[in-house]
Amino acid sequence: MEKSINIKVKVWRQAGPKVKGMFETYELNNISTDASFLEMIDILNEQLVKEHKEPVAFDHDCREGICGMCSLYINGHPHGPDQEVTTCQLHMRKFHDGQVITIEPWRSRAFPIIKDLMVDRNAYDKIIQAGGYVSVNTGGIPDANAIPIPKPKADEAMDAASCIGCGACAAACKNGSAMLFVAAKVSQLALLPQGQVERAARAKAMVAKMDELGFGNCTNTGACAAECPKSVSLIHIARLNREYLGAKFKD
Amino acid sequence: MNDTIKIENGVFTVPVPDGQLSEKWTNYKSHQKLVNPANKRRLDVIVVGTGLAGASAAASLGELGFNVLNFCIQDSPRRAHSIAAQGGINAAKNYQNDGDSVYRLFYDTIKGGDYRAREANVYRLAEVANDIIDQCVAQGVPFAREYGGLLDNRSFGGAQVSRTFYAKGQTGQQLLLGAYSALSRQVHKGSVKLYHRYEMLDVVLVKDKNGIERARGIIARNLVTGKLERFFAHAVVIATGGYGNVFFLSTNAMASNGSAAVQCYRKGAFFANPCFAQIHPTCIPVHGDYQSKLTLMSESLRNDGRIWVPKKKEDAEALRAGKLKPTQIKDEDRDFYLERRYPAFGNLVPRDVASRAAKERCDAGFGVNNTGLAVFLDFKYAIERLGRDAVEARYGNLFQMYEKIVDENPYETPMMIFPAIHYTMGGIWVDYELQTSIKGLFAIGEANFSDHGANRLGASALMQGLADGYFVLPYTIQNYLADQIQEPRLSTELPEFVKAEQDIKDKITRLLNIKGKRSVDSLHKELGQVMWDNVGMARTEASLKEALVRIKEIKKEFWNNVYIPGDSASMNVELEKALRLADFLDVGYLMALDGLNRNESCGGHFREEYQTEEGEALRHDDKYSYAACWQYRGEDQDPELFKEDLTYEFTVRAQRNYKS
Ligand SMILES: Cc1cc2nc3c(=O)[nH]c(=O)nc-3n(C[C@H](O)[C@H](O)[C@H](O)COP(=O)(O)OP(=O)(O)OC[C@H]3O[C@@H](n4cnc5c(N)ncnc54)[C@H](O)[C@@H]3O)c2cc1C
Ligand code: SF4
Ligand code: FES
Numbered sequence: 001m002e003k004s005i006n007i008k009v010k011v012w013r014q015a016g017p018k019v020k021g022m023f024e025t026y027e028l029n030n031i032s033t034d035a036s037f038l039e040m041i042d043i044l045n046e047q048l049v050k051e052h053k054e055p056v057a058f059d060h061d062c063r064e065g066i067c068g069m070c071s072l073y074i075n076g077h078p079h080g081p082d083q084e085v086t087t088c089q090l091h092m093r094k095f096h097d098g099q100v101i102t103i104e105p106w107r108s109r110a111f112p113i114i115k116d117l118m119v120d121r122n123a124y125d126k127i128i129q130a131g132g133y134v135s136v137n138t139g140g141i142p143d144a145n146a147i148p149i150p151k152p153k154a155d156e157a158m159d160a161a162s163c164i165g166c167g168a169c170a171a172a173c174k175n176g177s178a179m180l181f182v183a184a185k186v187s188q189l190a191l192l193p194q195g196q197v198e199r200a201a202r203a204k205a206m207v208a209k210m211d212e213l214g215f216g217n218c219t220n221t222g223a224c225a226a227e228c229p230k231s232v233s234l235i236h237i238a239r240l241n242r243e244y245l246g247a248k249f250k251d
Numbered sequence: 252m253n254d255t256i257k258i259e260n261g262v263f264t265v266p267v268p269d270g271q272l273s274e275k276w277t278n279y280k281s282h283q284k285l286v287n288p289a290n291k292r293r294l295d296v297i298v299v300g301t302g303l304a305g306a307s308a309a310a311s312l313g314e315l316g317f318n319v320l321n322f323c324i325q326d327s328p329r330r331a332h333s334i335a336a337q338g339g340i341n342a343a344k345n346y347q348n349d350g351d352s353v354y355r356l357f358y359d360t361i362k363g364g365d366y367r368a369r370e371a372n373v374y375r376l377a378e379v380a381n382d383i384i385d386q387c388v389a390q391g392v393p394f395a396r397e398y399g400g401l402l403d404n405r406s407f408g409g410a411q412v413s414r415t416f417y418a419k420g421q422t423g424q425q426l427l428l429g430a431y432s433a434l435s436r437q438v439h440k441g442s443v444k445l446y447h448r449y450e451m452l453d454v455v456l457v458k459d460k461n462g463i464e465r466a467r468g469i470i471a472r473n474l475v476t477g478k479l480e481r482f483f484a485h486a487v488v489i490a491t492g493g494y495g496n497v498f499f500l501s502t503n504a505m506a507s508n509g510s511a512a513v514q515c516y517r518k519g520a521f522f523a524n525p526c527f528a529q530i531h532p533t534c535i536p537v538h539g540d541y542q543s544k545l546t547l548m549s550e551s552l553r554n555d556g557r558i559w560v561p562k563k564k565e566d567a568e569a570l571r572a573g574k575l576k577p578t579q580i581k582d583e584d585r586d587f588y589l590e591r592r593y594p595a596f597g598n599l600v601p602r603d604v605a606s607r608a609a610k611e612r613c614d615a616g617f618g619v620n621n622t623g624l625a626v627f628l629d630f631k632y633a634i635e636r637l638g639r640d641a642v643e644a645r646y647g648n649l650f651q652m653y654e655k656i657v658d659e660n661p662y663e664t665p666m667m668i669f670p671a672i673h674y675t676m677g678g679i680w681v682d683y684e685l686q687t688s689i690k691g692l693f694a695i696g697e698a699n700f701s702d703h704g705a706n707r708l709g710a711s712a713l714m715q716g717l718a719d720g721y722f723v724l725p726y727t728i729q730n731y732l733a734d735q736i737q738e739p740r741l742s743t744e745l746p747e748f749v750k751a752e753q754d755i756k757d758k759i760t761r762l763l764n765i766k767g768k769r770s771v772d773s774l775h776k777e778l779g780q781v782m783w784d785n786v787g788m789a790r791t792e793a794s795l796k797e798a799l800v801r802i803k804e805i806k807k808e809f810w811n812n813v814y815i816p817g818d819s820a821s822m823n824v825e826l827e828k829a830l831r832l833a834d835f836l837d838v839g840y841l842m843a844l845d846g847l848n849r850n851e852s853c854g855g856h857f858r859e860e861y862q863t864e865e866g867e868a869l870r871h872d873d874k875y876s877y878a879a880c881w882q883y884r885g886e887d888q889d890p891e892l893f894k895e896d897l898t899y900e901f902t903v904r905a906q907r908n909y910k911s
Contacts, residue, residue, distance in 0.1 A: 049770045061504040067330040129439040133432035136389045138311040144388040148400025158393040194391045
């Protein structure tokens with residue numbers, strides 16, 4: 001049932017990439033527990049604008065858990081305390097009256113802060129650009145049903161492909177590793193017949209790019225999968241390791 | 252002005268290729284001009300937008316060898332609003348052997364659009380749809396499959412065949428990631444340069460040596476630094492999506508906007524059929540005034556879910572008061588009103604029909620939820636028939652999404668749904684080649700006024716976006732660019748660029764200096780309320796006239812009393828929102844004006860004065876068989892109306908009938 005709570009939010013404020021940031025605390029009263037977490041920040045921003053102060057900058061777009069744009073470290077968890085949701089799907093009913101909520105940006109070497117809670121995740125795009133695709137041009141393609149794909153394989157590829165590129169995996173990892181993200185893409189394409197031709201080259205190129213961009217090494221702590229809002233499984237990291245070793249072995 | 256448009260007495264027709272419907276596109280491709288490989292490298296194309304339309308176009312043009320500049324607002328092209336599409340994408344593969352064909356897909360689309368789209372374009376769309384599925388599978392898009400390993404299909408509203416391909420409830424995501432991967436490959440190769448966290452703020456027109464104005468670039472704001480930047484190209488492609496957020500609350504993503512369309516409109520491009528907006532019947536109902544957006548529950552749910560409200564008013568009242576649970580209402584006391592009213596299509600009637608039927612029941616006092624503004628979508632029957640596991644396999648992620656938002660379990664209690672604004676059929680007018688009324692300016696995807704006429708069928712927007720981007724524009728734009736190979740790259744120091752940038756600077760300064768009392772969102776909400784009440788699911792002459800007055804008032808309030816903190820020389824989210832709202836005010840006005848002009852009901856445009864005795868939409872083909880093209884005439888005047896006459900050579904127009 002809907003109720004209202006009063007909370008305090010401790011928010012990371014940082015005017016730009018090169019300046020020092022700090023926490024500011026704000027009080028918010030009568031927040032409906034049916035409001036989403038981002039709606040709570042909207043209310044805070046509306047309040048700040050009224051007081052002629054700068055609103056808090058944060059990333060968001062779809063607000064339904066699919067675009068991967070929202071982020072936020074909430075009380076020590078990427079995407080907050082709820083399981084299998086992104087920050088935009090988190091609701092205030094997961095918090096209680098009088099609670100102090102700490103909100104920080106992703107903190108990861110490869111994701112520099114732009115402003116307040118907004119970070120630059122361009123590194124993930126660069127990893128995909130390095131080889132996260134099947135090299136086909138538009139047109140001249142055989143019929144879609146020409147190659148049957150066993151349903152279990154297609155389903156597993158779909159699970160891997162569910163990754164929304166949010167960056168929570170790297171943010172959650174004490175080493176700042178992007179393994180789960182990379183594994184999701186490598187695994188999706190390795191499972192499908194379409195991905196076979198470039199299989200070895202893809203794994204190598206994407207891992208090399210990840211290392212180059214300053215992401216840390218994977219030491220199998222599993223923190224990434226525990227915090228991943230889309231439940232991308234550690235199985236994919238195991239598959240990536242096999243793909244990578246196999247590719248190296250062929251060299 | 253685009254020379255394919257010859258206006259006489261305010262009316263024009265658009266030339267389309269010769270031949271039977273099925274020959275036109277082939278004929279076009281056989282005779283169009285092409286650009287040879289060496290010249291392609293010398294030609295620059297700006298593509299604004301990285302949704303399905305923009306990403307597929309940018310990738311395909313890059314593959315062909317053009318030099319592409321691709322812009323998006325978000326931090327990554329993969330986050331474009333297309334990512335949120337759930338249900339699926341249509342194609343006439345006839346894999347199910349249920350009688351589908353290109354002609355049937357064409358016919359359903361034309362009929363679904365209530366005969367307000369251009370036949371030749373729609374046929375081409377149906378024709379290339381099959382190639383899209385092949386393309387996506389080749390990219391590794393993990394569409395749902397049957398146990399035999401072949402592709403699975405589901406059915407969608409407005410069709411009697413199963414032609415919808417899907418990837419769980421995340422079809423848009425998978426298709427966009429496919430297009431994004433093709434785009435990423437071109438970025439890696441260097442043929443496409445990406446500008447993310449950039450927002451286009453104007454299109455730049457430059458006259459050629461014959462005095463013809465052509466689109467030659469854009470001005471965009473770097474959203475991180477706040478800097479305005481100028482970009483030249485030989486052609487500009489607008490793929491910026493729809494303007495549904497004019498309603499404030501919609502199923503669109505927060506950054507979805509109508510600004511690029513308005514910028515083109517203000518530079519002379521026709522804005523066509525602005526009043527054709529789609530209200531989607533299955534969204535999660537509004538719950539509070541702090542609400543920032545509405546969440547869609549995929550239409551595919553109507554395949555297995557049954558829609559109902561209580562038969563008895565007292566039950567509805569008890570439900571609203573929380574004294575009764577929906578599961579306590581016996582089957583015989585439930586009114587499955589869609590099945591009752593439309594026996595042939597039942598719960599699968601097109602969206603506009605389903606939305607209005609829900610409104611009718613709620614207006615009559617049978618609505619549920621504490622607001623009375625909701626109806627039930629019940630899976631009890633599907634679970635009895637198919638088992639919980641099968642239902643979970645089909646809709647698991649949608650059910651999870653619902654539960655996270657509403658805090659109720661849809662396996663155990665029926666979902667509550669209500670209509671919400673979802674898609675805009677109107678948009679920038681384009682000809683057969685997807686070129687706007689300005690030379691060298693093209694529009695694709697939801698941003699154009701599209702192939703959907705007055706109403707879009709489910710799973711057809713993804714189809715159209717990808718058809719435009721992969722298979723139509725990469726051909727048609729060459730017919731234009733072939734004549735531009737002699738044109739050198741222009742300097743962005745030209746007065747046209749300098750002036751365009753200065754105009755934006757002035758506008759931003761003016762906005763920042765208002766320093767009034769109202770937040771951008773508070774004004775946007777006010778506009779949204781006027782739109783919903785007056786230009787929503789059911790419109791009247793009076794409501795539309797009132798909307799015109801109210802929107803003018805809000806516009807005045809905005810320009811005199813908005814408060815925007817911060818400055819323009821750095822990231823400023825409130826300023827971004829204000830610039831978008833300034834344009835939404837124009838879009839809203841155009842929608843009301845267009846709705847007032849169109850004295851008929853058709854598709855998403857329902858005028859209460861024009862309905863049959865049974866409450867169905869009543870078209871007036873004798874008077875309104877045209878696309879309404881509005882041309883800007885300055886701030887103090889209403890725009891001028893031109894009419895693209897729609898002639899139906901290959902289809903017989905009938906009143907839409909989903910009853911039998
Ligand atoms: C919740 C939801 C579910 C849907 N489900 C389906 C479905 O199942 N099947 C179906 O067929 N359709 C569906 N649709 C409709 C469909 O998703 C959209 O119509 C389609 O994806 C639009 O694609 P687009 O490429 O035209 O634009 P968009 O995907 O909206 O992309 C717009 C792009 O333009 C950029 N942009 C906008 N303005 C500017 C600017 N000024 N400067 C720079 N960049 C700019 C944005 O950053 C973005 O990259 C759904 C829509 C919604 C809202
Ligand atoms: S693997 Fe999970 S946490 Fe990492 S980017 Fe993808 S969705 Fe986010
Ligand atoms: S805003 Fe899109 S996933 Fe959260």
